Amino acid sequence: MTQQQWTAVDDYFADAFLGSDEVLDAAVAASDSAGLPAIAVSPVQGKFLNLLARSMGARRILELGTLGGYSTIWLARALPADGRLVTLEYEPKHAEVARANIAKAGLAGLVEVRVGAALDALPRLAEELADGRAEPFDLVFIDADKEHNAEYFAASVHLTRPGGVIIVDNVVRGGDVVDARSERPDVRGSRRLIDTVSAEPLVSAIAMQTVGVKGHDGFVMAIVQ
Numbered sequence: 001m002t003q004q005q006w007t008a009v010d011d012y013f014a015d016a017f018l019g020s021d022e023v024l025d026a027a028v029a030a031s032d033s034a035g036l037p038a039i040a041v042s043p044v045q046g047k048f049l050n051l052l053a054r055s056m057g058a059r060r061i062l063e064l065g066t067l068g069g070y071s072t073i074w075l076a077r078a079l080p081a082d083g084r085l086v087t088l089e090y091e092p093k094h095a096e097v098a099r100a101n102i103a104k105a106g107l108a109g110l111v112e113v114r115v116g117a118a119l120d121a122l123p124r125l126a127e128e129l130a131d132g133r134a135e136p137f138d139l140v141f142i143d144a145d146k147e148h149n150a151e152y153f154a155a156s157v158h159l160t161r162p163g164g165v166i167i168v169d170n171v172v173r174g175g176d177v178v179d180a181r182s183e184r185p186d187v188r189g190s191r192r193l194i195d196t197v198s199a200e201p202l203v204s205a206i207a208m209q210t211v212g213v214k215g216h217d218g219f220v221m222a223i224v225q
């Protein structure tokens, strides 16, 4: 199998299931013209996240890594009118583009974009939960820098309700996740994540590899018990 075939199959599924979506197309165009990197989830992955959130009746969603708000829009569309999505983004420029895209999608009332390092934002979310200002999350989508995924996951476990789900994207690193001697920060980050998740007694989890328009990829899925 080649990347060309994986892309053709993804395109076929996107044509069959998604059709055209002016709001998401505009979000991608605005992100591109602002110079943001083209590293959002694919349309098929976005719909998968949307279906997952809807299937669990998610009312509160946390996202780490906003970029231009593409996955944010897919996830926020799954929320009821009184739902809430908090998304964490390090780059002010990405957050600005995302806010505009989210507003154009009519979702500004449901989504809060917080600017800063996720490692700083997560303890603040824990404080809000502890003092009753916020409820635990039903779904967490981790898609920021890959180096700190273990820390992001460990913090997210305590921000998620029992029965809630945590997804960590891009854990396969093109297959290099199996290379224990790799010195690449992203690979080491993925391996530390796998160690952390598999040793965490509060979750039941699996990692799943995927292929598609984004190459050989994959994600961790964990249910907090």
Ligand SMILES: C[S@@+](CC[C@H](N)C(=O)[O-])C[C@H]1O[C@@H](n2cnc3c(N)ncnc32)[C@H](O)[C@@H]1O
Residues within 6 Å of the ligand: 039, 040, 041, 064, 065, 066, 067, 068, 069, 070, 071, 072, 088, 089, 090, 091, 094, 116, 117, 118, 119, 143, 144, 145
């Ligand atoms: C893969 S992109 C997110 C893509 C987005 N979830 C989507 O699918 O549309 C990763 C994002 O994480 C942000 N990021 C990187 N390091 C971060 C950090 N320490 N804290 C929060 N966000 C970070 C990057 O600036 C980038 O916008």
